[in-house]
Structure formats: structure tokens, C-alpha cells
Amino acid sequence: MKVTEDILEKLKKTLADPKRFLTSEADLYSFSFDASFGMYKPDVVCQPMSSTEVASIVRIANEYLIPLCPRGRGTSLSGGPLPVHGGIVLDFSLWDTKLVIDEENLIATVSPGVITSHINDAANEFGLMYPPDPSSAHVSTIGGNLAENAGGPRGLKYGVTKNYVLGLEIVTADGKIVRTGGQTIKNVTGYDLTKLIVGSEGTLAIITEATLRLIPKPQASLTAMVLFDDIIDAGSAISKVLVSGIMPSKMEIMDQSSIIAVEEYASLGLPVDVEAILLIELDGHPLAIEDEMQRVKSVCMNVGARSVQVAQDKKEEAELWQARKLVSPAIVKLKPTKISEDATIPRSQIPEMFRRLKLIKEKYNIHLVVFGHAGDGNLHPNIITDQRDKEEMRRVEMAVAEIFKAAIDLGGTLSGEHGIGTMKSAFMEMELGVDGLAMMKSIKEAWDPKNILNPGKIFPVKGQRFELRND
Amino acid sequence: MTNNKILQDKLAYDETFSCVQCGYCLPACPTYLAFGKESHSPRGRIQLVKLAAEGKIGFEDLGDSIDCCLGCRACETICPTNVEYGKILDSAIDVLGAFRKSQQSISEKVVRNIVFKKVLPNKKILKIVGTGLRLYQRTKADKVIRKSGVIKQVSPSLATMEQITPRIYKPESRENFQVNSKLKTKTKVAFFTGCIMDTFFARVNDLSMKLLEKAGCEVVLQKEQTCCGALHQHSAEKETAIELAKKNIEVFEQLDCDYIVNAIGGCGAALVEYDHLFEKSDPWFGRAKKFSLKNKDISYILSRMELPITKPLHMRVTYQPSCHLTNVQKIVNEPMELIRKIPGIEFTQMKNQDLCCGSAGIYNIVHHEESMMILDMKMKTVKDVKPHLIITTNPGCHLQMILGVKREGLESTVSVKHLVEVLAEACEVS
Numbered sequence: 001m002k003v004t005e006d007i008l009e010k011l012k013k014t015l016a017d018p019k020r021f022l023t024s025e026a027d028l029y030s031f032s033f034d035a036s037f038g039m040y041k042p043d044v045v046c047q048p049m050s051s052t053e054v055a056s057i058v059r060i061a062n063e064y065l066i067p068l069c070p071r072g073r074g075t076s077l078s079g080g081p082l083p084v085h086g087g088i089v090l091d092f093s094l095w096d097t098k099l100v101i102d103e104e105n106l107i108a109t110v111s112p113g114v115i116t117s118h119i120n121d122a123a124n125e126f127g128l129m130y131p132p133d134p135s136s137a138h139v140s141t142i143g144g145n146l147a148e149n150a151g152g153p154r155g156l157k158y159g160v161t162k163n164y165v166l167g168l169e170i171v172t173a174d175g176k177i178v179r180t181g182g183q184t185i186k187n188v189t190g191y192d193l194t195k196l197i198v199g200s201e202g203t204l205a206i207i208t209e210a211t212l213r214l215i216p217k218p219q220a221s222l223t224a225m226v227l228f229d230d231i232i233d234a235g236s237a238i239s240k241v242l243v244s245g246i247m248p249s250k251m252e253i254m255d256q257s258s259i260i261a262v263e264e265y266a267s268l269g270l271p272v273d274v275e276a277i278l279l280i281e282l283d284g285h286p287l288a289i290e291d292e293m294q295r296v297k298s299v300c301m302n303v304g305a306r307s308v309q310v311a312q313d314k315k316e317e318a319e320l321w322q323a324r325k326l327v328s329p330a331i332v333k334l335k336p337t338k339i340s341e342d343a344t345i346p347r348s349q350i351p352e353m354f355r356r357l358k359l360i361k362e363k364y365n366i367h368l369v370v371f372g373h374a375g376d377g378n379l380h381p382n383i384i385t386d387q388r389d390k391e392e393m394r395r396v397e398m399a400v401a402e403i404f405k406a407a408i409d410l411g412g413t414l415s416g417e418h419g420i421g422t423m424k425s426a427f428m429e430m431e432l433g434v435d436g437l438a439m440m441k442s443i444k445e446a447w448d449p450k451n452i453l454n455p456g457k458i459f460p461v462k463g464q465r466f467e468l469r470n471d
Numbered sequence: 472m473t474n475n476k477i478l479q480d481k482l483a484y485d486e487t488f489s490c491v492q493c494g495y496c497l498p499a500c501p502t503y504l505a506f507g508k509e510s511h512s513p514r515g516r517i518q519l520v521k522l523a524a525e526g527k528i529g530f531e532d533l534g535d536s537i538d539c540c541l542g543c544r545a546c547e548t549i550c551p552t553n554v555e556y557g558k559i560l561d562s563a564i565d566v567l568g569a570f571r572k573s574q575q576s577i578s579e580k581v582v583r584n585i586v587f588k589k590v591l592p593n594k595k596i597l598k599i600v601g602t603g604l605r606l607y608q609r610t611k612a613d614k615v616i617r618k619s620g621v622i623k624q625v626s627p628s629l630a631t632m633e634q635i636t637p638r639i640y641k642p643e644s645r646e647n648f649q650v651n652s653k654l655k656t657k658t659k660v661a662f663f664t665g666c667i668m669d670t671f672f673a674r675v676n677d678l679s680m681k682l683l684e685k686a687g688c689e690v691v692l693q694k695e696q697t698c699c700g701a702l703h704q705h706s707a708e709k710e711t712a713i714e715l716a717k718k719n720i721e722v723f724e725q726l727d728c729d730y731i732v733n734a735i736g737g738c739g740a741a742l743v744e745y746d747h748l749f750e751k752s753d754p755w756f757g758r759a760k761k762f763s764l765k766n767k768d769i770s771y772i773l774s775r776m777e778l779p780i781t782k783p784l785h786m787r788v789t790y791q792p793s794c795h796l797t798n799v800q801k802i803v804n805e806p807m808e809l810i811r812k813i814p815g816i817e818f819t820q821m822k823n824q825d826l827c828c829g830s831a832g833i834y835n836i837v838h839h840e841e842s843m844m845i846l847d848m849k850m851k852t853v854k855d856v857k858p859h860l861i862i863t864t865n866p867g868c869h870l871q872m873i874l875g876v877k878r879e880g881l882e883s884t885v886s887v888k889h890l891v892e893v894l895a896e897a898c899e900v901s
Contacts, residue, residue, distance in 0.1 A: 022508065025532040029522055030509035035493045047507065074509065075494045094507045115498070139494045332552045336488045388488070 001065045003043040003087065011046060011088070014056035020047035020094065031089045034076040035136075036423055037339075037387075037468050042069065042083040049095045051169060051177050051208040058206065058452075059175035061088060067455050070202040072113070072144025075136040077340055078421030080148050080201050084456035090206065092143045098209070101126055106214045107166060107183055112143030112207055116150075119212065129217040131158035134417065146207050149199030151417025153250045156375035157283075158215075160417060162198040169209035170197060173448040183211055196443070201419050202454035204447045218283035221249065222293050223317045226278040227271060227306040231255060234276035235351030236303045238374050241280070242347065244299050246292045250281040251375025255354075258327045258371045265330035268323055274306060278374065279324055327371050334367060337387040339468065341400060343407035344378040344416030356406040357381055364399040366392070378416035393468055401466055405430065425460045479524045483562040487521040489554045490514060496546035496556075501827040502539055505844040510536045513546035513556055520563050530570045537563045539841055541834055542705055543794035543827035557799070558747070561704065568707020587708045592666070592698045592715055601670040605639040632836055635873045640674040659689045660772065661726050663719075663733035663742065666698040668866045675866075678895040679734045679769050685900055686776040695722045701741035702832050709748070716745045717755060720762045731762070734769040734891050736793025736865030737832065739800050742766040768796055770805040770864065770890060780897045783815030786859040788893075790820065791849070791872055793865035794827045806864055806890050813897045821852040830871035842871075843878075850875045853885075861887045 012021045022028070022045040032041045043066075048054045061068045067087030074081055083089050095113035102109070103126040108119055117137040120130040133152035134140060140150070146168075151160040167181030181187055181194035197205055228234040238251055254262070254277045263270050270277065280296055282289040297308045311317035332338050345353050354370065357379075361368040372380030381403055385396050404414055404427045414424045414431050429437050441459055444451075478484075496513040497503050503512035510519065516536050522528045540560055547556045575583075590596050623630040660683060664676050680690045696719055700712035719742075723731055733739045743766050745759040790810060796802045810818050829835060829845030853861065853875065861876070863869040872887045895901065 024510075024535075025528055026510045026515075026519055026536050027508060029519060029528060029532075030512075030515035030536075033492055033518060035491065073494050073497055074492070074514075091509075136494065139497050329551045329553055332489065332491065336491075336552075338491055338552075386488070 003064075003066055007060065007064050007066065008044060010060050011044060011057060014053055014060065015046060015048065016050075016053070020049070021045075022047070031071065031074075031091060032083070034071075034074040034079060034081050036077050036079040036082075036421065038079055038082055038084070038422060040083045041086065042089040043086050045089045045091055047091045047094045049097065051171060054090065054171045054206055054208055055175045055177055057088065057090065058171050058173065061452050062174050062450060065450055065452060068206070068452055069454050070143065070147065070206050072141030072147075073115075073139055075140045076144065076148060076419070076421060077342070078148065078201075078415065078419040078423045080419050080421040080454075080457065081144070082422055082456075084422060087452075092141060096141075101128070101214070103128065105183065106216075108212045108214055110142050110210055110212065112141060112146075112209070114142050116140050116142050116145050123214045124217060127217050128214040130164065130212060130214055132161045132164060142210060142212075143207050146198050146210055147200070147202045148419035148421075149417070150419075151373070151376075151378065153252060153373050155373060155378065155417065156251055157247050157249045162195055164213045165194055165198050165210060166213050167211040168194050168197055168207055170205035170207055172205050173450065173453050177208070178205075181211070185213065199419065201421060201457050203444055203457055204453065206453070218249070218285075220286040220289060221281055221283040221317070222289045222310065223279065223281045223320050224293060224296060224308050224310045225320045225323075226280065226300045226308045227274045228276040228278065228304070229274055229306055230304065231275040231354050232351045233304040234278050234374075235354060237278060237300045237305060238350055239347055240299045240303055241296055242375070244295060246282070246295060248280050248296070248375060249283040250279070251373070252279040252324050253277070253371060253374035253379070254279075254324060254327060255370040257367075257369040258331065259323075261330040261334065261369065262323055262326045265333055266322075266326050268319075268326075270323055271306075277323065279320060324371070327369075331369055331382060331384050335384045335386045337385045339383040339385065339396060339400065340418075341381050341383075341403055342372075342378060342416045342418045343381070343403055343412060343414060344376070345407050345410045345412030347375070347377045349410040349412065350374060350377060350379070352410060353379060353406065353412075356410075357403065360399050360402050360406070363402075364395045366396055366399050368399070373416075376416070377412065387468070397466055397468055400468075401427070420458045422457060423466075425458055426464045426466045428458065428460055475524070475526050478526070478566070481562060481566050482520055482524040483555070483559040484521065484524040486555045486559050487517050487524070489552055490517045491552055492518070493551065495551055496549055499545040499549040499825075501541060501543060501545070501829065501845045501848070502841070504826075505841070505848055506539070511539055513550075513554075516540060516563075517554065517556070517559055520559055523563075523566075530567055533563060534567060537567055539838060541794070541827050541829065541831035541845070543831060544798040545794060545825060545827065548798045548825075557744075561747075564705065564707050565709055568709075571707075583706075583708070587703050587706065587711055592711070598670075601639055601673070602641075605641060608636075608639060629836065631839065631874065632870070635870055635877060637671055637870070637873065639671065643673075643677045658687065658730070658772075658776070659691065659728045660730045660732045661691045661693055661723055661728040663696060663699070663731055663735075663738065663766070664692070665733065665735045665738045665866075667702075668735045668738070672866050672869070672889065675734055675889045675891050678900060679732070679891045681900045682773065682778070682891060682895055682898060683732065683769070685898060686773055686778050688772065688776070691726060691728060693722050693726065697722075699738040699741045701737055704741065704748075705832050712741075713748050716748050716759065720745065720755070720758050723762060723765070724758065728765070730772060731766045732769050732772055733766065734864070734889065736768065736796035736800070737867055739766060739768050740795030743800055768800055768802045768805070768864070770796075770809055771802055773894065774805040774808050778809070778812070778894065778898060780813055780894075781899050782897050784813055784893070784897055785815040787817045787819065787857065788860045788862060789853060789856040789858040790818070790824065790862045791828055791853075791868055792825060793863065793868050794825075794831075796864050797825055806862070809890065809894060810862060813893070819856045819858070821856050823852055826852075828868050828871045828875070830865075830867035832867060835867075835871060835874075846871060846875050846878070850879050854879065854881075858885055860893070861885060862890050862893055863887065864890050 071081035098111040134150040509515040700715035703712040829842040835842035
């Protein structure tokens with residue numbers, strides 16, 4: 001329904017401070033995008049700072065059938081917060097007022113706008129840690145991370161956001177404030193609504209508070225850089241390390257294109273003739289990881305690594321990770337548009353996935369580089385292009401579709417950590433099947449019968465195809 | 472369509488495509504943190520410039536967002552894809568400026584003309600302003616006027632700034648710097664004085680030259696130098712900025728010096744980017760580039776020389792870097808290295824040290840309320856350190872920190888000094 005002046009007036013009154021009610025063209029356009037593709041202008045932006053404000057806004061939206069799109073700081077790579085059907089953008093970035101660490105129970109209670117890395121920083125002060133570490137953690141809000149079920153390099157050992165959520169406070173589609181889960185590690189009372197809501201991308205309910213599980217912070221870490229002449233060997237090394245009984249905290253891979261790009265960009269002295277670099281981080285008791293690193297070394301050498309270099313101190317460790325950090329800026333030097341995918345496969349299929357990606361790269365004649373969280377099968381094939389080049393963009397669209405298909409064929413999934421949003425909804429049926437998707441849809445219809453909560457996400461509309469457009 | 476093309480050429484439209492909208496700039500942007508809106512973030516501004524270039528929004532929609540940018544360029548330092556934000560911002564300021572000029576009232580045009588074309592580049596007028604201010608302070612007229620509240624009636628922001636005007640010193644006779652010094656040294660430097668700096672902080676300039684000499688440099692002062700043009704550029708007076716740049720380039724080309732040294736973070740940033748004012752095909756481009764490469768902040772030079780520090784200073788110190796020194800000149804560690812060299816000083820970095828203080832040229836006058844929001848954010852972190860002294864490297868930041876100290880009621884315990892003043896004290900130069 002059209003957002004009339006009358007409705008705008010009512011919405012404005014829900015907020016304690018009218019400054020948190022935005023309607024200027026500049027403001028609307030500034031909230032029309034995220035870090036993915038597509039631009040959709042909302043009718044209004046509200047910046048709530050309490051559950052009651054959110055509930056009041058939702059009740060108005062429910063009454064007048066206005067779409068509601070929750071948004072953190074817009075770092076989403078899947079289009080999660082985009083107001084594809086206009087309506088209200090609920091910007092949670094100001095609501096960072098609650099961050100309480102309960103050290104005795106190892107839990108944190110947070111409001112949705114709290115920056116994710118701040119939770120880990122606060123936990124660190126008590127010798128604790130909040131493990132999920134999306135690369136955007138220093139920018140992104142916990143609310144957005146919960147909605148998209150964000151991951152990160154540490155996912156290999158510690159899992160993704162959903163593994164650390166004990167309870168939530170939510171506002172339902174009809175404006176009720178409800179609590180799910182609780183504060184205990186064990187909690188098997190009834191349906192696990194908490195897990196259902198985490199990763200539902202704002203389509204089932206709006207998260208207004210979260211109770212998160214913390215764990216003791218590992219005492220020490222060690223990092224090694226392993227060079228491989230053959231990327232297939234790097235894939236084997238990943239599997240062999242894991243079956244040898246060692247669980248690294250991070251295992252990141254860079255392919256030759258990434259290495260060359262970084263080297264041209266920053267001259268770190270990386271060897272450009274190797275096909276892959278594997279960065280392995282171990283964490284835990286200092287003596288234990290010392291011993292484990294010896295085993296990592298011999299496993300890697302046995303599968304044909306050229307060399308293994310272990311950082312001797314924190315400075316060297318930072319230098320090794322610098323290479324991985326520079327991949328993003330280095331690759332966009334070639335062309336400005338970067339399409340970062342997060343299709344994920346079972347670890348044993350990593351070598352096969354590399355083979356298929358190589359074929360896709362050649363078939364569509366595109367610039368494709370691969371890096372990412374190899375340890376958990378969450379590769380990031382990145383396509384570097386220029387969105388102004390319409391012809392190339394069409395080839396890119398076809399290549400992306402084929403990457404997804406390859407991942408599903410190999411028993412994998414469309415998304416390891418970015419979510420579905422607008423970017424991957426066209427492929428949902430391919431992974432879930434008709435009935436699987438219908439099952440999810442029936443939940444959506446039960447929770448949000450009027451389809452006001454973040455409409456246009458996750459579920460494809462009939463005949464939808466994958467497009468990368470910005471207008 | 473052709474209109475769009477012209478506009479896209481004027482605005483840095485192509486540069487906007489380098490932004491992947493990842494949002495990594497958000498935590499570095501003082502206006503985003505203070506105002507809490509995407510339209511006041513670098514990412515939001517880039518998007519708006521792109522849309523304006525495509526004709527999807529009007530200039531009037533762009534105004535508030537661009538006007539409120541401090542131009543601190545912290546976003547450039549943190550950007551993972553190296554977006555040339557400064558270029559995008561400058562282009563938007565120029566286009567907006569041209570658009571507004573067509574709508575300016577005559578009185579506004581007259582005032583701008585006087586300030587930018589007559590006062591700032593004119594040493595004589597600035598000297599008169601300085602003398603006037605000095606007399607104003609010495610005759611205690613300042614106290615009388617302050618009491619009367621007359622300035623407040625005219626402009627509350629000016630009244631605030633008037634209160635923090637530092638004590639104006641008469642510049643020393645600089646005859647001794649006109650001729651080549653007799654010292655046998657390896658490094659010959661020319662000194663850049665700046666206009667506002669040489670009015671409000673002439674003493675810092677005097678001490679700078681003495682310190683340079685004491686550190687073993689031969690110091691030369693070119694009298695014909697003029698204003699750097701930074702304020703003009705940031706106020707959409709690019710033509711005058713170019714005129715001033717040409718004049719400075721010509722003046723310093725006459726010297727065979729190793730470096731051109733200044734003690735002003737903001738001016739230094741303009742000087743090291745003079746080449747950006749000219750098209751690559753312009754014969755001035757090469758000359759500007761050569762000039763830019765010679766320009767260095769005083770901390771860069773002093774940290775590479777033997778500075779005879781003799782006197783320990785026992786105090787707790789924090790440092791507010793100039794954004795333009797950090798993000799444009801990329802001088803980050805040198806000032807802190809120099810501070811740490813002084814025995815007795817207990818140096819503590821404040822949290823988010825690199826966040827702009829909100830001074831930004833004349834931002835604290837034209838956007839007073841916004842500037843104070845940013846300053847209040849900064850002062851919270853200053854107070855955590857409980858310093859006796861805040862060290863700055865730029866006159867704008869210097870005045871702003873004095874104001875911050877005053878707003879917090881800390882005048883009796885916290886002082887503000889330029890790095891050069893502190894080093895001079897430690898080297899017993901006066």
C-alpha cells in the first residue's frame with residue numbers, strides 16, 4: 001500500500017526523537033543499498049531505539065500493509081536489508097545501548113545495533129571470547145549478523161552465529177514482543193524458535209535483543225604459511241590436516257591469481273609461481289599447539305607442499321595475514337566491480353571444486369579468483385568485472401549460476417555465511433527442492449501472513465532469474 | 472543525456488565506481504558517528520554524488536551531505552579498495568559551488584570576495600588583523616566586549632571562537648632568516664609560514680625555524696610566499712586556489728632547497744597535493760608535482776635529524792593528530808616518536824586518536840553545532856587519558872582543542888600546545 005502523509009505522521013509519533021525519522025531524498029537514497037547489488041528506495045527510514053518503538057512501528061505496518069526491512073549497517077553481501085518493495089527501512093544502527101557481559105554465566109546480552117567486534121572486545125576483558133568473526137565484524141551490527149547468520153574465518157573450528165545464540169527478544173509481524181530460548185546452555189523446551197529466527201533474514205520476526213554464549217579465550221595462537229605448486233595438493237592438505245585430529249582455528253586459501261594480484265599491489269615478496277598459499281592458524285594451550293604445528297608441518301610436506309613457514313612472533317604472524325588481507329584491495333585494482341560468492345562444499349570436494357571453477361573461468365572468459373575459508377569448504381570465488389560493461393556482466397551472471405550449480409552438485413550449499421537475500425533466491429529450489437522450499441514458505445506464511453516482514457527475500461517469485469543490476 | 476555527460480565529467484563520476492559499498496569507512500567517519508545517518512557517511516556521500524551525476528537527484532539533495540563532510544579523509548586511509556574520496560568530495564564541492572554561485576545574493580558574493588580574494592592571500596591585511604587582535608587583547612577590550620555579549624548577538628559561533636582566540640604574539644623580526652645562515656649544514660630548507668598560522672600562531676613559526684636551525688638545517692624564508700589555498704579549495708573557490716598555488720610554486724622554484732617545511736597539518740596537505748589542481752596535460756602539472764614532493768611537515772624533518780633535547784618535561788601527555796597530516800600527508804608516527812624522545816613525558820594515546828576533532832578549516836564556524844557534537848565525542852576520549860597537556864600539529868585542531876578544554880571546564884588542569892612549542896621547550900629554544 002502507498003505510504004500516505006497520514007501514515008508518515010503516525011510513524012513519526014512512534015519515535016521518541018523526530019530526528020530518528022528520515023524522509024529527505026538524500027536520506028532515502030542513502031539507505032537504498034547494501035554491499036551487494038541493486039538499489040531500492042524506501043518510502044521512509046525509522047531509527048528505533050527500543051522494543052516498544054519497534055512494536056509500534058510494526059503495528060502500523062501491519063495495519064496498512066507496509067513492507068518493513070530491518071537493517072544493521074548495510075554490510076550485507078546478499079541484499080538482505082534492501083527495501084525491494086519500498087516501505088519502511090528500520091535502521092538499527094543507533095540502538096547500541098546494551099552490551100552486558102555476565103562473566104559467571106559466560107553470556108552476553110546485547111541490543112541489535114551493537115557492533116559485533118565490540119562484543120568480542122568486551123568479552124576479552126574477562127578472558128572470554130565471542131567466536132563468530134565475519135570480516136566485517138568491526139562494522140557490522142549483531143542484529144544483522146543474527147539475521148543473516150554470519151560466519152567468518154574462525155567458522156572452521158567455532159561455527160557460525162547460530163551456534164552462539166541462547167535466546168532472543170523479537171517483535172512479531174503483528175507487533176507482539178516475545179522472548180525465545182533462554183539463558184542456559186541446555187534448553188530443550190519446545191520448538192527451537194531461536195535457531196529458526198537466526199538466519200531467517202528478517203522475514204519471520206524482528207530481533208530486538210539477543211543473549212549470546214561466550215567461551216573461554218584460547219591462551220595462544222600460531223600461524224603457518226604453506227606454499228603449494230599444485231592447488232589440488234592444497235585441497236588434500238586441508239583434508240589430511242583435519243583427519244589427523246587437529247582442528248585449526250583458521251585455514252585460509254589464496255589461489256595463484258590472488259597471489260599475483262597481491263604481489264603486484266604491495267610487493268610483499270610472495271612467490272608468484274605457486275598455485276596456492278594456505279594460511280593455517282592453530283589456537284589453544286601454547287604447548288599443545290606447538291606440538292600440533294609440528295604435525296601440521298609434516299602432513300603438509302607429505303602431500304607435496306613446497307615449504308611451511310611458521311611465524312616466530314606476533315609481528316611475523318601479522319605479516320603472514322597481511323597477504324590475505326590485501327586480496328580484496330588488490331583484485332579491484334584490475335576492475336572495480338567485485339562479485340563475492342560464498343557457495344560452500346563438503347571439505348573433501350575442495351579439489352574438485354577448484355577444478356570446476358577453473359573450467360567456469362575459461363568457459364565464460366571471466367576474471368575469477370578464489371580465496372576464502374578453505375578449512376570449512378567455504379570458498380569465496382570472486383569475479384572481478386565492471387558493472388558498466390553490460391556484455392561482460394551477462395557472462396558473469398551465467399558463470400555465477402554455474403558456480404552455484406557446481407556447489408550443489410558436489411553436495412554443497414548456496415551460502416556458507418552471507419545468506420540468500422535477493423542475490424540467491426532464484427536458486428533456492430535447486431538446493432531445497434520444490435517441497436523443501438514449500439515447507440519453508442509455509443512457516444513464513446504462518447508467521448507473517450500479510451507478508452510485511454522483509455518481503456522479496458529468500459523466496460523466488462515465479463520465473464525469477466539471477467540478475468546483477470544496479471538500476 | 473549530454474547534460475549528464477558534462478556533469479559526469481565535472482563530478483568524479485568514474486571514481487565512484489571504485490566504491491564497493493562495503494561500509495568499512497563507517498567507523499572511521501566522524502560525521503557518521505556523530506549524526507548516525509548513512510547520508511553523512513563516506514559511502515552515502517559517494518552514492519549521492521553518483522546519483523547526482525546520473526541526474527537522479529538534484530544538487531539541492533546533495534548539499535547537506537557534502538557541506539557537513541569535514542574533509543578529514545580518514546575514510547581514504549581505511550578504505551580496502553582505495554577509493555579516491557578526496558577527489559570525489561572536491562568535485563562535488565566545485566559543482567555545488569558553481570550551482571550556488573548562480574543563486575548567491577550580492578552581499579554574499581561581496582563577503583566571499585573580500586575573505587577569499589582579498590584577506591587570506593594578503594600578508595599586509597593579515598598583519599593588520601593580527602595587530603588589531605593583539606591590541607584588542609592588550610587593551611583588555613576583549614574582556615569588555617565579551618561581557619557585553621555583543622558578538623553573541625551577531626553570531627553565536629563567532630562568539631565561541633572569539634573566546635578561544637589564543638594570545639596573539641608579534642612575529643619576531645625574521646631578517647636573520649632572509650640571508651643564508653652561516654652554519655655549514657647538509658640540509659637546506661625553505662620555510663612555509665601559512666596565513667592564519669602566521670597571524671594566530673606566529674610564535675610557532677618562529678620556534679619552528681629556530682628548531683630547524685638548531686637541528687642542523689639551513690633555513691631560508693621567502694617573503695613573497697602566499698596563502699596555500701586550502702580554505703579556498705574547500706569553499707569552492709578553486710580558481711583562486713590555483714592562482715595561489717602558481718604563485719607559491721614560482722616563489723619556491725627560485726630556491727635550490729632540499730625541502731619546503733611547514734608546521735601546519737592542513738596547509739601541508741594542500742601543498743603536497745598541488746598537482747591535483749592541474750590537468751596532467753597542463754605544463755603547471757609537472758612543476759606542481761615537483762613542488763609537492765619537496766613539501767614536508769616539520770615532524771618529518773625533525774624526526775630524521777639530531778634534535779638537542781636537554782630539558783625533561785614531567786607531565787602526562789596525549790596527542791591529537793591533524794587529520795590532514797595523518798590521512799593526506801601520511802605522517803603518522805613521526806610526531807609521536809618526537810614526543811617519546813622527550814624525557815619525563817608520560818605519553819598515552821587516546822582511544823580513536825585518529826578521529827577528527829571537528830575543527831576542519833572553518834567548519835567549526837560555518838557548521839558550529841555539528842562541529843561541537845564531534846568535539847564532544849573527542850573530549851570524552853581525551854578525558855579518559857587525564858592529560859596535563861594535549862599536543863597538536865595544526866592551528867585549527869589547536870584552537871578546537873582549546874575550545875574543547877574550555878567546554879569541559881578543564882582550563883586549570885589541561886593545556887594545549889603545538890608539537891613545536893613542546894619540542895622548543897625541551898630543547899630550551901625560545
